[in-house]
Amino acid sequence: xxxxxxxxxxxxxxxxxxxxxxxxxxxxxxxxxxxxxxxxxxxxxxxxxxxxxxxxxxxxxxxxxxxxxxxxxxxxxxxxxxxxxxxxxxxxxxxxxxxxxxxxxxxxxxxxxxxxxxxxxxxxxxxxxxxxxxxxxxxxxxxxxxxxxxxxxxxxxxxxxxxxxxxxxxxxxxxxxxxxxxxxxxxxxxxxxxxxxxxxxxxxxxxxxxxxxxxxxxxxxxxxxxxxxxxxxxxxxxxxxxxxxxxxxxxxxxxxxxxxxxxxxxxxxxxxxxxxxxxxxxxxxxxxxxxxxxxx
Numbered sequence: 289x290x291x292x293x294x295x296x297x298x299x300x301x302x303x304x305x306x307x308x309x310x311x312x313x314x315x316x317x318x319x320x321x322x323x324x325x326x327x328x329x330x331x332x333x334x335x336x337x338x339x340x341x342x343x344x345x346x347x348x349x350x351x352x353x354x355x356x357x358x359x360x361x362x363x364x365x366x367x368x369x370x371x372x373x374x375x376x377x378x379x380x381x382x383x384x385x386x387x388x389x390x391x392x393x394x395x396x397x398x399x400x401x402x403x404x405x406x407x408x409x410x411x412x413x414x415x416x417x418x419x420x421x422x423x424x425x426x427x428x429x430x431x432x433x434x435x436x437x438x439x440x441x442x443x444x445x446x447x448x449x450x451x452x453x454x455x456x457x458x459x460x461x462x463x464x465x466x467x468x469x470x471x472x473x474x475x476x477x478x479x480x481x482x483x484x485x486x487x488x489x490x491x492x493x494x495x496x497x498x499x500x501x502x503x504x505x506x507x508x509x510x511x512x513x514x515x516x517x518x519x520x521x522x523x524x525x526x527x528x529x530x531x532x533x534x535x536x537x538x539x540x541x542x543x544x545x546x547x548x549x550x551x552x553x554x555x556x557x558x559x560x561x562x563x564x565x566x567x568x569x570x571x572x573x574x575x576x577x578x579x580x581x582x583x584x
Contacts (some may be wrong), residue, residue: 303378304392307361308354314564318477320349321355321570322446322470326463328577329527330454333584338454345450348403355396356422362389363426371488402478411453418445430493433500436478437471444470462527469519472512473569479509481563484556498553506548512542513544529580536576540580542568 293302295310305311307464323345325424331337361368361379378384384392397419421442428435439561446464451458475497482489482498483505490499501508517537547565552558 307358307378307384307392309357310350310354314547316349316353317567317570318474319443319446320346321567321574322444322466323349323450324574325466325577326447326450326554327454327529328574328581329462329466330451330530331524331581334582336582337578341453341508342402343545344406346454346498348400351396351403352418352422355393355400355419356425358389358393358396359423360384360426362393366428367492367494370492371485373485373488376408403506404510407453407509408456410456411449414445414449414452418442418449421445428525429495431495433495434497435495436475436482436497439478440474443474444468446470459527462523464510464521465522466528469516469523472516472519473544473566475512475567476509476516477563478548479558480551480553483553483559500541505553506551509548513541513548516544517541524576527580528584529577529584531580532583533576533580536572536579540569540572557568 293305297305308314314432322343327341327345328337364374365379365386367375368374368377374380379386379389400419401416404412407415421438425435425439425442428438432438444467447463447470448458451463479497479501482496484494485494487496489496497508498505517540520537520540521534523529524537543565547562551562
């Protein structure tokens with residue numbers, strides 16, 4: 289638990305904050321960036337993005353990530369008890385009951401719907417439907433060796449919601465390669481994250497790409513990283529982004545290369561640090577899109 293949770297929240301509220309992972313805010317960026325990328329790209333040429341919309345999506349990402357974590361912990365509470373890193377989570381440890389977790393989930397979903405009501409009708413329908421794959425993700429760890437791919441399919445849908453909220457329509461020539469890039473990016477960072485728990489997950493019968501790839505993980509991550517950067521280059525070309533986009537993209541490619549080449553997959557702390565660092569990858573892509581639009 290981080291000091292701000294202990295310092296600012298009453299004792300009764302702390303387990304709920306932990307259930308929503310508010311004590312680990314860095315990962316919120318991983319939900320927000322795909323949305324913010326497409327909002328920036330949807331701006332008129334040589335104009336700044338809709339700042340109100342970006343702030344709105346920032347808050348929305350907090351609600352969605354919290355709800356997703358709550359569903360995950362509700363469905364995985366028995367598994368979490370068997371994993372060293374997760375056994376202290378509120379539902380696994382008994383700090384909260386499943387009923388309390390469910391009521392908190394309903395509260396967060398209502399916050400998410402309140403966020404969606406600020407958007408146009410098309411985005412409201414899309415954003416409500418988006419809850420289905422988010423709530424299905426924990427089941428994928430039981431059904432497929434590639435749950436990280438399903439997470440990528442899910443989180444990356446933010447590129448469509450962000451663009452729809454601004455334009456009310458979708459430019460698939462630019463958004464589809466961005467969506468595919470988001471999937472590949474998720475496979476990189478969440479596979480690294482999953483290596484923290486690979487032994488406990490294997491013993492608990494939980495599936496992940498960390499277990500599937502095994503000793504070949506870095507080869508897989510290199511391929512996904514290359515596919516991610518290539519798809520983002522195609523996004524820039526199809527969206528007619530100006531030249532400043534590409535130096536930022538090169539810097540982001542360097543960041544991914546640094547992650548994959550230096551991560552110690554047997555060191556839980558290093559895996560977590562590399563995972564958290566992906567907020568800066570997202571920031572580089574956002575900066576590139578912003579400059580590419582402004583210079584157009």
